[in-house]
Amino acid sequence: METYNIIVNGLAKRVSVDPGTPLLWVLREELKMTGTKYGCGIAACGACTVHLGGVATRSCVVPISLLGSRPIVTIEAMADDPVGRAVQDEWVSLDVVQCGYCQSGQIMSAVALLKSVPKPTDKEIEESMGGNLCRCATYVRIRQAIKSASQRLKT
Amino acid sequence: MLEALMTGNVLNLTRRSFLRVSATAASGLLVSLYLDLPSAAAQEGTAPKPKAYPPDAFVQIKPDGKILITVNRLEFGQGVYTSLPMLLADEMDADWSQVIAELAPAADVYKDPLFGIQMVGGSGSIAHSFQQYRELGAKTRAMLVAAAADQWKVAPDQCRTEASVVHGPSRQSAKYGDLAQAAAKQPVPATVQLKDPSQFRLVGKEVRRLDSRPKCDGSIKFGLDLDLPGMKTAVVAHPPVFGGRVKTFDDKAARDIEGIRDVFEIPLAKGTGVAVVADKFWTAKQGRDRLKVEWDLSAVKPADSAQLFAEYKELAHAPGNVAVNRGDEKAMDVIAASNRIVAEYEFPYLAHTPMEPLNTTLRFDGDRAEVWAGSQFQTVDQMAIAEVVGLKPDQVTFHTEMAGGGFGRRAVPDSHVQREAAVIAKRLRGTPVKLVWAREDDVQGGYYRPMHVHRVEIGIGEDGMPKAWRHVIVGQSLVAGTPFAAILIKNGVDETAVEGTADTKYAIPNFHVSAHHPQVNVPVLWWRSVGHTHNGFVMETLVDELATRAKIDPIAYRLKLLSPDAKKLRACLALLEEKSATWRNSVPRNHAVGIACHESFETGVACAVEVSIEDQRPRIHRATIAVDPGVAVNPLAIESQMQGGVGFGITQLMAKGGITLKDGRVVQRNFDGYTPPYIKDVPVAVDVYIVSSAERPSGCGEPPVPVISPAVVNALAKLTGKRYRSLPLASI
Numbered sequence: 006m007e008t009y010n011i012i013v014n015g016l017a018k019r020v021s022v023d024p025g026t027p028l029l030w031v032l033r034e035e036l037k038m039t040g041t042k043y044g045c046g047i048a049a050c051g052a053c054t055v056h057l058g059g060v061a062t063r064s065c066v067v068p069i070s071l072l073g074s075r076p077i078v079t080i081e082a083m084a085d086d087p088v089g090r091a092v093q094d095e096w097v098s099l100d101v102v103q104c105g106y107c108q109s110g111q112i113m114s115a116v117a118l119l120k121s122v123p124k125p126t127d128k129e130i131e132e133s134m135g136g137n138l139c140r141c142a143t144y145v146r147i148r149q150a151i152k153s154a155s156q157r158l159k160t
Numbered sequence: 161m162l163e164a165l166m167t168g169n170v171l172n173l174t175r176r177s178f179l180r181v182s183a184t185a186a187s188g189l190l191v192s193l194y195l196d197l198p199s200a201a202a203q204e205g206t207a208p209k210p211k212a213y214p215p216d217a218f219v220q221i222k223p224d225g226k227i228l229i230t231v232n233r234l235e236f237g238q239g240v241y242t243s244l245p246m247l248l249a250d251e252m253d254a255d256w257s258q259v260i261a262e263l264a265p266a267a268d269v270y271k272d273p274l275f276g277i278q279m280v281g282g283s284g285s286i287a288h289s290f291q292q293y294r295e296l297g298a299k300t301r302a303m304l305v306a307a308a309a310d311q312w313k314v315a316p317d318q319c320r321t322e323a324s325v326v327h328g329p330s331r332q333s334a335k336y337g338d339l340a341q342a343a344a345k346q347p348v349p350a351t352v353q354l355k356d357p358s359q360f361r362l363v364g365k366e367v368r369r370l371d372s373r374p375k376c377d378g379s380i381k382f383g384l385d386l387d388l389p390g391m392k393t394a395v396v397a398h399p400p401v402f403g404g405r406v407k408t409f410d411d412k413a414a415r416d417i418e419g420i421r422d423v424f425e426i427p428l429a430k431g432t433g434v435a436v437v438a439d440k441f442w443t444a445k446q447g448r449d450r451l452k453v454e455w456d457l458s459a460v461k462p463a464d465s466a467q468l469f470a471e472y473k474e475l476a477h478a479p480g481n482v483a484v485n486r487g488d489e490k491a492m493d494v495i496a497a498s499n500r501i502v503a504e505y506e507f508p509y510l511a512h513t514p515m516e517p518l519n520t521t522l523r524f525d526g527d528r529a530e531v532w533a534g535s536q537f538q539t540v541d542q543m544a545i546a547e548v549v550g551l552k553p554d555q556v557t558f559h560t561e562m563a564g565g566g567f568g569r570r571a572v573p574d575s576h577v578q579r580e581a582a583v584i585a586k587r588l589r590g591t592p593v594k595l596v597w598a599r600e601d602d603v604q605g606g607y608y609r610p611m612h613v614h615r616v617e618i619g620i621g622e623d624g625m626p627k628a629w630r631h632v633i634v635g636q637s638l639v640a641g642t643p644f645a646a647i648l649i650k651n652g653v654d655e656t657a658v659e660g661t662a663d664t665k666y667a668i669p670n671f672h673v674s675a676h677h678p679q680v681n682v683p684v685l686w687w688r689s690v691g692h693t694h695n696g697f698v699m700e701t702l703v704d705e706l707a708t709r710a711k712i713d714p715i716a717y718r719l720k721l722l723s724p725d726a727k728k729l730r731a732c733l734a735l736l737e738e739k740s741a742t743w744r745n746s747v748p749r750n751h752a753v754g755i756a757c758h759e760s761f762e763t764g765v766a767c768a769v770e771v772s773i774e775d776q777r778p779r780i781h782r783a784t785i786a787v788d789p790g791v792a793v794n795p796l797a798i799e800s801q802m803q804g805g806v807g808f809g810i811t812q813l814m815a816k817g818g819i820t821l822k823d824g825r826v827v828q829r830n831f832d833g834y835t836p837p838y839i840k841d842v843p844v845a846v847d848v849y850i851v852s853s854a855e856r857p858s859g860c861g862e863p864p865v866p867v868i869s870p871a872v873v874n875a876l877a878k879l880t881g882k883r884y885r886s887l888p889l890a891s892i
């Protein structure tokens with residue numbers, strides 16, 4: 006066990022865990038922040054996506070010992086983020102979700118995309134969202150909601 | 161109970177149910193539905209004892225006007241959490257903005273009115289509970305109106321209702337929340353007039369989901385998110401070959417990890433495994449990785465996909481147990497070989513892989529147990545847990561948790577996940593334990609859509625239409641050895657293996673379908689749209705091939721071949737033609753259009769897709785769907801299911817969209833080896849059109865799945881000239 010000081014959604018947190026523990030399980034089991042989901046554990050589904058130092062990252066394969074000082078932002082902070090809120094609102098407005106399990110990760114990837122590319126093309130959407138699996142296949146509406154959020158943020 | 165389903169002795173809600181209401185200061189009006197099942201006492205002529213039910217209100221009107229509506233089945237994406245409350249709220253004239261949905265625990269009153277067990281399956285939620293939820297709403301409304309009429313000394317029929325308010329003839333008005341206590345004292349009407357569809361305020365409208373926001377901000381709790389005080393997490397090391405048993409195991413390295421609490425051998429549905437219990441999931445999984453287990457595989461027969469395909473193909477050369485024998489069996493013999501098509505199809509095992517890994521949380525306290533699970537089969541799972549821990553089902557409190565997908569994987573006749581959890585919880589008596597199947601357990605753990613071989617011989621008439629059709633289907637039975645066998649296996653044919661072919665809507669005069677069900681050591685299970693996954697593919701690719709050969713437009717050919725009473729498919733094809741003709745006639749060069757239609761679960765679906773080839777893979781640019789589900793309760797939800805079902809169906813076409821076994825071991829481990837569709841694999845746009853209908857509603861969860869993969873390969877056939885008969889689609 007080692008003790009780590011990390012910054013999650015702007016707040017300083019202290020956790021004592023094995024150095025190999027992935028960030029995903031630190032969030033879910035130590036900090037009880039269950040909005041970030043476990044889907045595969047091998048960075049193949051994107052359900053665990055968080056922003057690490059501003060970059061969309063699969064938290065299931067990042068051991069806490071490699072975090073360094075990079076701040077962590079999770080789905081729980083999106084309602085207070087202007088881009089995050091716009092994306093969530095479009096998701097609700099277009100009735101994107103079905104089972105909803107992958108949507109935390111989808112939204113984190115979409116927000117990261119819109120922060121770096123405010124007006125993404127279909128190809129850019131496919132590239133940025135390409136690693137986020139949705140077994141309900143809500144992809145058609147995800148694509149629409151990203152475009153609507155982009156429009157909303159522009160105006 | 162299950163017997164009801166087994167014997168086909170389904171419950172008749174209208175005859176054997178009654179409502180009971182109660183009032184408390186805190187809860188306002190509680191409307192419960194009681195199923196008056198004939199008990200042993202009643203059969204002997206004595207008065208039935210009042211049965212103690214759990215809190216089972218369907219509707220609860222709070223004094224503040226909030227209306228809680230209980231949903232009698234699992235929500236796992238299909239939208240019942242919104243659509244069922246819509247039905248009740250509409251008849252009740254409730255203020256929709258005040259409606260709160262909640263998932264029902266396991267209880268008799270929440271059983272599916274037709275199936276007789278509490279479950280989601282067979283696309284039956286709306287189909288079976290349409291009448292039930294409307295009547296509940298109408299009766300609740302009648303009591304509220306009666307209470308207001310009493311207060312105002314007017315006749316109930318002088319009152320009208322809107323948005324949770326009763327209005328009287330002299331401009332009186334009273335809110336439902338204020339009337340709730342008085343309404344609870346009113347007698348429950350025996351019969352009630354339901355609305356004429358023209359009076360619907362919610363049904364037929366595009367109503368957004370009630371569970372969207374909490375699913376977008378991370379606040380919703382799925383079963384896997386559950387955290388109880390003192391809870392432990394368990395994972396299980398399963399045998400590498402189905403049915404294997406633990407010979408010995410060394411857990412020293414595992415137990416050295418801080419936070420590992422217990423390691424022990426447990427019985428499985430087949431064979432045995434080793435359970436690792438820890439404070440946290442991550443610790444438990446690390447512990448499992450360090451186990452050294454020696455397995456006894458001497459008594460198990462290892463399955464091997466390549467070998468099975470060879471055996472299946474051999475079997476397919478001779479007819480199996482007869483499913484349909486229509487017309488003249490010898491009609492084929494007089495058709496020249498040049499006018500025949502012989503086609504052999506291969507389908508792999510498919511895993512469901514819902515996004516939320518399988519899990520169940522359970523606490524056993526000696527004289528009772530409490531369970532939290534996202535289950536499609538509450539009744540079955542509750543009974544299984546009760547059996548394992550030695551209690552009666554009603555001593556097992558069963559909470560239905562929001563589930564992250566399922567697609568059939570949470571409707572398991574042997575309840576193997578719940579049984580594992582129960583065995584572990586029994587040992588940990590008093591401590592809640594969450595059993596988690598990691599993704600690898602799920603991909604490698606069986607309960608797959610079975611692999612199949614179809615062999616079809618078609619004799620074509622002078623007019624280009626099929627005159628004789630011999631069809632042999634080879635694949636494991638889904639239900640053999642389960643309580644469902646009694647109703648689903650007839651004359652040695654598992655109906656779920658031949659559905660979509662045996663009951664085809666095409667009018668083929670001389671039609672012979674048979675099936676072989678080999679026994680294989682791989683657990684199998686229904687996968688969204690069940691037998692239609694492979695039967696729809698075979699029928700729709702062959703019919704397309706016939707149309708091409710006859711040089712007839714694929715939609716026109718299908719309309720010509722469909723039986724006159726295939727009203728839903730005819731309506732779908734007509735709507736598809738109308739809505740897609742423009743774009744179909746103007747696709748770019750190197751793009752092609754594919755068509756398919758299929759009816760399943762009483763819902764017709766027709767589909768047109770535009771496809772090109774990119775990087776040796778099909779690129780699906782757009783799809784137009786026409787669907788006939790009878791009355792469209794929530795068009796927005798129907799569109800979701802069509803779009804999503806199409807995406808789910810594409811799983812079959814993915815390069816890595818198959819589970820294979822080698823020497824009894826599953827080759828794929830996770831989403832790297834078994835890869836369902838991502839965003840680029842599904843159509844960029846899916847336009848959905850709903851046939852206008854006043855027929856009773858049928859389901860929409862499964863019917864879109866069967867059409868997409870045949871439509872796509874029918875388009876590919878135009879681009880390459882090849883017919884695609886083996887899935888997954890490895891090369892084009």
